[in-house]
Amino acid sequence: MSAAKATMKDVAALAGVGVGTVSRVINGVRVKDSTKEKVLQAIAELQYEPDEYARGLKMNRSNTVALILPTIWHPFFSEFAYYVEETLTKANYKLLLCNADGSPEKEKEYIQMVKQSKVDGIIGITYSDLDKYISSNLPFVSIDRHFSEPISYVTADNYLGGQMAAQELLQRGCQHPAYIGGDSPYPNETKNRKAGFVEYCQSQGFTASVLNMPEPIEQLEEQLHELFSQQPEIDGIFTVNDFMALDVIKYLSQMGKQAPEDYQIIGFDGIRISAERDYLLSTICQPVADMGKTAVELLLGMILEKKAAERVVLPVKFVPGKTTKAR
Amino acid sequence: MSAAKATMKDVAALAGVGVGTVSRVINGVRVKDSTKEKVLQAIAELQYEPDEYARGLKMNRSNTVALILPTIWHPFFSEFAYYVEETLTKANYKLLLCNADGSPEKEKEYIQMVKQSKVDGIIGITYSDLDKYISSNLPFVSIDRHFSEPISYVTADNYLGGQMAAQELLQRGCQHPAYIGGDSPYPNETKNRKAGFVEYCQSQGFTASVLNMPEPIEQLEEQLHELFSQQPEIDGIFTVNDFMALDVIKYLSQMGKQAPEDYQIIGFDGIRISAERDYLLSTICQPVADMGKTAVELLLGMILEKKAAERVVLPVKFVPGKTTKAR
DNA sequence: TTGAAAGCGCTAACAA
DNA sequence: TTGTTAGCGCTTTCAA
Numbered sequence: 001m002s003a004a005k006a007t008m009k010d011v012a013a014l015a016g017v018g019v020g021t022v023s024r025v026i027n028g029v030r031v032k033d034s035t036k037e038k039v040l041q042a043i044a045e046l047q048y049e050p051d052e053y054a055r056g057l058k059m060n061r062s063n064t065v066a067l068i069l070p071t072i073w074h075p076f077f078s079e080f081a082y083y084v085e086e087t088l089t090k091a092n093y094k095l096l097l098c099n100a101d102g103s104p105e106k107e108k109e110y111i112q113m114v115k116q117s118k119v120d121g122i123i124g125i126t127y128s129d130l131d132k133y134i135s136s137n138l139p140f141v142s143i144d145r146h147f148s149e150p151i152s153y154v155t156a157d158n159y160l161g162g163q164m165a166a167q168e169l170l171q172r173g174c175q176h177p178a179y180i181g182g183d184s185p186y187p188n189e190t191k192n193r194k195a196g197f198v199e200y201c202q203s204q205g206f207t208a209s210v211l212n213m214p215e216p217i218e219q220l221e222e223q224l225h226e227l228f229s230q231q232p233e234i235d236g237i238f239t240v241n242d243f244m245a246l247d248v249i250k251y252l253s254q255m256g257k258q259a260p261e262d263y264q265i266i267g268f269d270g271i272r273i274s275a276e277r278d279y280l281l282s283t284i285c286q287p288v289a290d291m292g293k294t295a296v297e298l299l300l301g302m303i304l305e306k307k308a309a310e311r312v313v314l315p316v317k318f319v320p321g322k323t324t325k326a327r
Numbered sequence: 328m329s330a331a332k333a334t335m336k337d338v339a340a341l342a343g344v345g346v347g348t349v350s351r352v353i354n355g356v357r358v359k360d361s362t363k364e365k366v367l368q369a370i371a372e373l374q375y376e377p378d379e380y381a382r383g384l385k386m387n388r389s390n391t392v393a394l395i396l397p398t399i400w401h402p403f404f405s406e407f408a409y410y411v412e413e414t415l416t417k418a419n420y421k422l423l424l425c426n427a428d429g430s431p432e433k434e435k436e437y438i439q440m441v442k443q444s445k446v447d448g449i450i451g452i453t454y455s456d457l458d459k460y461i462s463s464n465l466p467f468v469s470i471d472r473h474f475s476e477p478i479s480y481v482t483a484d485n486y487l488g489g490q491m492a493a494q495e496l497l498q499r500g501c502q503h504p505a506y507i508g509g510d511s512p513y514p515n516e517t518k519n520r521k522a523g524f525v526e527y528c529q530s531q532g533f534t535a536s537v538l539n540m541p542e543p544i545e546q547l548e549e550q551l552h553e554l555f556s557q558q559p560e561i562d563g564i565f566t567v568n569d570f571m572a573l574d575v576i577k578y579l580s581q582m583g584k585q586a587p588e589d590y591q592i593i594g595f596d597g598i599r600i601s602a603e604r605d606y607l608l609s610t611i612c613q614p615v616a617d618m619g620k621t622a623v624e625l626l627l628g629m630i631l632e633k634k635a636a637e638r639v640v641l642p643v644k645f646v647p648g649k650t651t652k653a654r
Numbered sequence: 655t656t657g658a659a660a661g662c663g664c665t666a667a668c669a670a
Numbered sequence: 671t672t673g674t675t676a677g678c679g680c681t682t683t684c685a686a
Contacts, residue, residue: 007663018673023665032671049443053383054663058678062380064423072399073409074601082400085426094444096391097424099412116376117421243601273600274401274570334679345657350681359655381679385662657686662679670673 006046015042026050056118065299066096066114068107068124073099075271076241076288077125080143082275083292084123091300093120104128121299127186139302141295145311146187152302152309154295158189161284161316162196165238165266168282168318170204172264172325174236177201178209178227180248181240182217190240193268193284197238209234224251235263242267242283249281249323259323270319282321287314333373342369353377383445392626393423393441395434395451400426402598403568403615404452407470409602410619411450418627420447431455448626454513466629468622472638473514479629479636481622485516488611488643489523492565492593495609495645497531499591499652501563504528505536505554507575508567509544517567520595520611524565536561551578562590569594569610576608576650586650597646609648614641 008026012019015038024031025039042048056062067084069077085095096119100107107126111133114122121139124130129147134140142153169177179197181190194212201208211227213220224247228234239245245267249259259265259281270285272278279285294312301307320326335353339346342365351358352366369375383389394411396404412422423446427434434453438460441449448466451457456474461467469480496504506524508517521539528535538554540547551574555561566572572594576586586592586608597612599605606612621639628634647653 009663012673019664020666020674021672024672027665030671035672049439051384051663052444053380053389054678055665056380056678057378057384057662057680058664058666060678067424071409071602072412073402073406075400075402075405078402078405079400081424082398082426085399085424089426094440095424097394097408097412097422099409099416112376113421117379243604271600273598275398277570336679339657346680347658347682348656351656354681357655362655378679381662382681383662384664384678385680385682387662655686658684660681660683662681664678666676668673668675670671 006048008048008050010046011039011042011048014046015039060118061120061303062094062118063092064094064096064117064119065296066098066110066117066119066122068098068100068110068114068122068126070102070125070127071099072097075273076269076286079272079288080125080292083289084296087293087296091296093296093300100126102127108133120303123295123299127184127188129186139299141299141302143291143295144189146189150309152298152311154291154298154312154314155189156286156291156316157313158192158316159196161268161286162193162198162238163200164196164316164318165193165268165284166197166200166204166208168266168324169236169238169264170201170206171327172236174264175206176209176231176233177206177236177238178211178231178234179238179240180211180224180227180244181213182215182244183212184215190268193238193240220247221251224248228252228255237263237265239265239267242269242271242280245281245283245323260325264324266318266324279319279321282324283319284316285319286316290314333375335375335377337373338366338369338375341373342366387445388447388630389421389445390419391421391423391444391446392623393425393437393444393446393449395425395427395437395441395449395453397429397452397454398426399424402600403596403613406599406615407452407619410616411623414620414623418623420623420627427453429454435460447630450622450626454511454515456513466626468626468629470618470622471516473516477636479625479638481618481625481639481641482516483613483618483643484640485519485643486523488595488613489520489525489565490527491523491643491645492520492595492611493524493527493531493535495593495647495651496563496565496591497528497533498654499563501591502533503536503558503560504533504563504565505538505558505561506565506567507538507551507554507571508540509542509571510539511542517595520565520567535565547574548578551575555579555582564590564592566592566594569596569598569607572608572610572650587652591651593645593651606646606648609651610646611643612646613643617641 008019008022012022022039025036072078088095098110123141125143145153145155179194198208209231245265267281267283270283335346335349339349349366352363399405415422425437450468452470472480472482506521525535536558572592594608594610597610
């Protein structure tokens, strides 16, 4: 049994053909059936596996896509990564996982690293403005639409989501709506959630209270305490995401208030701990599976068919949970 | 501005040296300071970045490690992946993410794929027996110790964890302990959780009820119903993992029973939805960060220093939550 | 200390 | 239809 890995040359020698022919068989280029047979035989016998690196060097592609995330340890991102990986695998692409940890520096470092690694494209959920770091010839799809350059993105309809949250709360009888969220220094889609909510309330003659805390958020509990002691009448809450909603619920439960009896609350994202587990609360649900799939499709379109940048906005939906009343 | 990517040859030409010298500078081999200066200058000017694939082809390594998981969309695995990625990045390695979806076929496919991709090693949380598919010269670290071959593994002390769970429940006054879990056809460490629990109970003069459901688990609720209607006296439950505990809690709450008043329950894993979030319940917590770090260290030891296979068993700890009484 | 050149395993252009 | 060969960008040996 040979220890060394078989190369194309070995296969060619054993099959009694040229390396070109072996290459043709591997790549599905037409060769005479009898020849093909011999080659396949030899491949099987030597347990030959093509070297992706030699191929990548020659063809200048890697069949690999980098996914840059704030952190994989978060149900929204890990669900997204799950679908990205699934779709990539079906297309015979591999996934390089990059946790940027929410740091713009690490995001840039990863962009650098990933360029060397000759990835064929990047899918990024990033906070900072990466325009300058992404060479225009490296296909890039952003989740979120905060780039100034004409870059592809996939995003949920965050503005509409905010409106929907307002509508659902008001329809359920809330008289004093409030928005609670964090405020990032970087432009991002969460700002639209707030805008949609506040503006819909306004259009219905309500003025939403707003607690918009600069990130990173410090002394959350104190800030919540201030809000609710100054405005105890708040009875309908929309938060920037599900995690924030959980924090608010926890705080209010310490204050002896329960949803949906004492107040109603709607989160954003539609987080589930894993497939087949329940949503955590009433929420505006992002179409994560669809977003992951679409992001990959956009990217592969750019890679394989040189398609131009595209923008896709996907619909959100309200998922009633235990933190809102029945209508 | 040149559109094409600069190569080492371009750098050499601009700096007026040979490509070998450029290579030496890149790799930190000693060259004359003045020469080095010229080369660095040229590198900066051309924004040269070495091609990892050419390097990989030549040196036969990729600085890439594959992580094979059942699914990234699960807090335990995504936390593990988080720490693996973090440790790899520090060592200048990249992470290829592979979701096997709990299917032995996909696991094998990935092993195949990953071999072609010239990864330098594999870290795997796998269910099936992959011995034959892993060529002995490809470094592999398993999480769990169910391999027959002498393969490196990192695992938590599952048996001790089971014992601890029993001890904690009995110390808190439980008189009727029960174990609830799923039974996989493949050998794996969860069997030790059960064994540790049952045997510790026995040693203390208690006989634990056991509900061991063949996987994939069907009609969970019916099976729980049967258990608890036949043995309503059960007052201390240990489950194979946190998810199962959540299911049991949900079922019992439908029956009007609450922990820790009506019964006490301890899960296994120590799942948190994300960093800085609480544990879901009282649980035997695996040292996930340490496991991820150790797995990478073992693997890099095998890759870089040709170290032999090693086995590491890490300690678990009991994390009291809201589903057990105070002692 | 450094340049020249071989060659890693593959694809594709060219010739036969 | 198929064999031969140049060369992808790099590292490393061998000479100078």
